[in-house]
Amino acid sequence: MTTVDHVARLLESIAPVRLAADWDNVGLLVGDRLRGVTRLMTCLTITGPVVEEALEEQVDLIVAHHPLPFRPLKKLTTDTHEGRLVWRLANAGVSIYSAHTAFDSAAAGINQAWAEGLDLDNIGPLEPISASDDPAIGVGRRGETIGGATLDELVGAIKRLLQIDGLHVVGPSNRKVSRVGIACGSAGELLEAAIAERCDVFVTGEARFHTVLAAEAADTAMVLVGHYASERFGMERLATQLAAALTDVTVWASKRETDPLRWA
Numbered sequence: 001m002t003t004v005d006h007v008a009r010l011l012e013s014i015a016p017v018r019l020a021a022d023w024d025n026v027g028l029l030v031g032d033r034l035r036g037v038t039r040l041m042t043c044l045t046i047t048g049p050v051v052e053e054a055l056e057e058q059v060d061l062i063v064a065h066h067p068l069p070f071r072p073l074k075k076l077t078t079d080t081h082e083g084r085l086v087w088r089l090a091n092a093g094v095s096i097y098s099a100h101t102a103f104d105s106a107a108a109g110i111n112q113a114w115a116e117g118l119d120l121d122n123i124g125p126l127e128p129i130s131a132s133d134d135p136a137i138g139v140g141r142r143g144e145t146i147g148g149a150t151l152d153e154l155v156g157a158i159k160r161l162l163q164i165d166g167l168h169v170v171g172p173s174n175r176k177v178s179r180v181g182i183a184c185g186s187a188g189e190l191l192e193a194a195i196a197e198r199c200d201v202f203v204t205g206e207a208r209f210h211t212v213l214a215a216e217a218a219d220t221a222m223v224l225v226g227h228y229a230s231e232r233f234g235m236e237r238l239a240t241q242l243a244a245a246l247t248d249v250t251v252w253a254s255k256r257e258t259d260p261l262r263w264a
Helices: 005-012 048-056 083-090 099-103 110-118 151-163 188-196 209-219 227-245
Strands: 027-030 039-043 061-064 093-096 120-125 141-148 167-172 174-187 203-204 222-224 251-252
Touching: 005 027, 005 061, 005 227, 027 083, 027 209, 039 048, 048 061, 048 083, 048 141, 048 151, 061 209, 061 227, 099 110, 099 120, 099 174, 110 141, 110 174, 110 227, 141 151, 151 174, 151 227, 151 251, 167 209, 174 188, 174 227, 188 203, 188 227, 188 251, 203 227
Parallel strands: 039 061, 039 251, 061 093, 174 203, 203 222
Antiparallel strands: 027 093, 120 141, 141 174, 167 222
């Protein structure tokens, strides 16, 4: 029988918790390691609709990218939105695991999936993790377009990969881009690393307005796809990977999770 601990150890092999940022909260966050798992659901963020789906579908374990809880809890009550979500899941015996920034930086994590999905060559971390002797491990990714591309062509490839209709772009459509920097989520702070790596364009989920201005001043293009789109596809791929490894477990990516933002 597959247990919560079995799945946790599998996820640890995919995204070692030692790769997580110091401020993060990763690993098994809620649950009993000895409890059996027959139904597992992945998601980007645990929200009300995700909890409803988990309870209705009798899920044993949720693998969420964003941790719940994220900050230390002095109290676990239903007085807060976060407390209500945790309380409902715990009462139903649903465990929660999050790899978050460990999965971002892992050799086969979200940023690597980005780079491979865009068919980049010579892929490597934007910022290697000094404690690791594996050159494939690190924060963000950078790689080279095969044969060169224009910014517009890269934008088209990103839209197809993420299956989205809109995004924000900094830079002229016909600009030639050969080196691409990538960091999922809200990763504007990695712009300097992308510039240092001589990237022609930096792709991320979201960034502050002044970060965008800094990119423009440095003559570095930027593509902002939205936080949800930049990471949700990674949790869908993780569901497929877990389903292949856990043959006695029914695994799927949440069907009710949606992007809270929409193009109008």
